[in-house]
Amino acid sequence: MHATWNIDRAGRWQRRPLCCKYAAVVFRTASLACKGADTAASVLLWGLGCLATGDREVLGVWRMQDVASAVPSEVFTDLSERGVQSFQVLAGCAASDDASAMLLDVRGLENLAGPIIPLQGRRLRESDEVQSLRRATRRAVLTADEVVNDIHRQLNSSIARHGFFFQEADAMGFAAEFLMRADRRLDERPVRRRNAPASGTALAAAAHA
Numbered sequence: 001m002h003a004t005w006n007i008d009r010a011g012r013w014q015r016r017p018l019c020c021k022y023a024a025v026v027f028r029t030a031s032l033a034c035k036g037a038d039t040a041a042s043v044l045l046w047g048l049g050c051l052a053t054g055d056r057e058v059l060g061v062w063r064m065q066d067v068a069s070a071v072p073s074e075v076f077t078d079l080s081e082r083g084v085q086s087f088q089v090l091a092g093c094a095a096s097d098d099a100s101a102m103l104l105d106v107r108g109l110e111n112l113a114g115p116i117i118p119l120q121g122r123r124l125r126e127s128d129e130v131q132s133l134r135r136a137t138r139r140a141v142l143t144a145d146e147v148v149n150d151i152h153r154q155l156n157s158s159i160a161r162h163g164f165f166f167q168e169a170d171a172m173g174f175a176a177e178f179l180m181r182a183d184r185r186l187d188e189r190p191v192r193r194r195n196a197p198a199s200g201t202a203l204a205a206a207a208h209a
Helices: 002-014 073-081 097-102 121-125 135-162 168-188 201-208
Strands: 021-032 042-050 056-064 086-091
Touching (some): 002 168, 021 135, 042 135, 042 168, 056 073, 056 168, 135 168
Parallel strands (some): 021 086
Antiparallel strands (some): 021 042, 042 056
């Protein structure tokens, strides 16, 4: 009963309305071991949106075919149905050409698909694509990537502590519950300065709240 209640609550969070425009959207994938799954692991995708104001929110979590897959068009359909109209840059994972329809034109980039940057961390910070962005957009991308890295590290640790899931729905519910709590903590924790050691204190509290 408890697992079902968690899944239901996570489902309501997953369907909540979102902001209409983001300066940056960053995705990550994670693997969860499921005893009842047809494959060795269930792969999930989750994302975070960052507004030009610096405000951030976790967008949701979705199933993936494998960790190497591009962000499927169904994810963008879901975001659109929940109110997202556009975002300037997508980073962290590759995306299909369908995503271009949702990207705003970034000044200085001739190819609209250019703002899809499948990089993260140091490789993202040092990429020519990011350096070509306007200052405010670049700051939003790098801020979102830092926040995502912190949350993702804690999510993977929480998954490892849990071990096997009996069903894929339980795994998705577990991840959604974690991300929902992390989302509530976003406004409470400052963005970590670049190259500063990550404490993970706020996210650890979020994971066990």
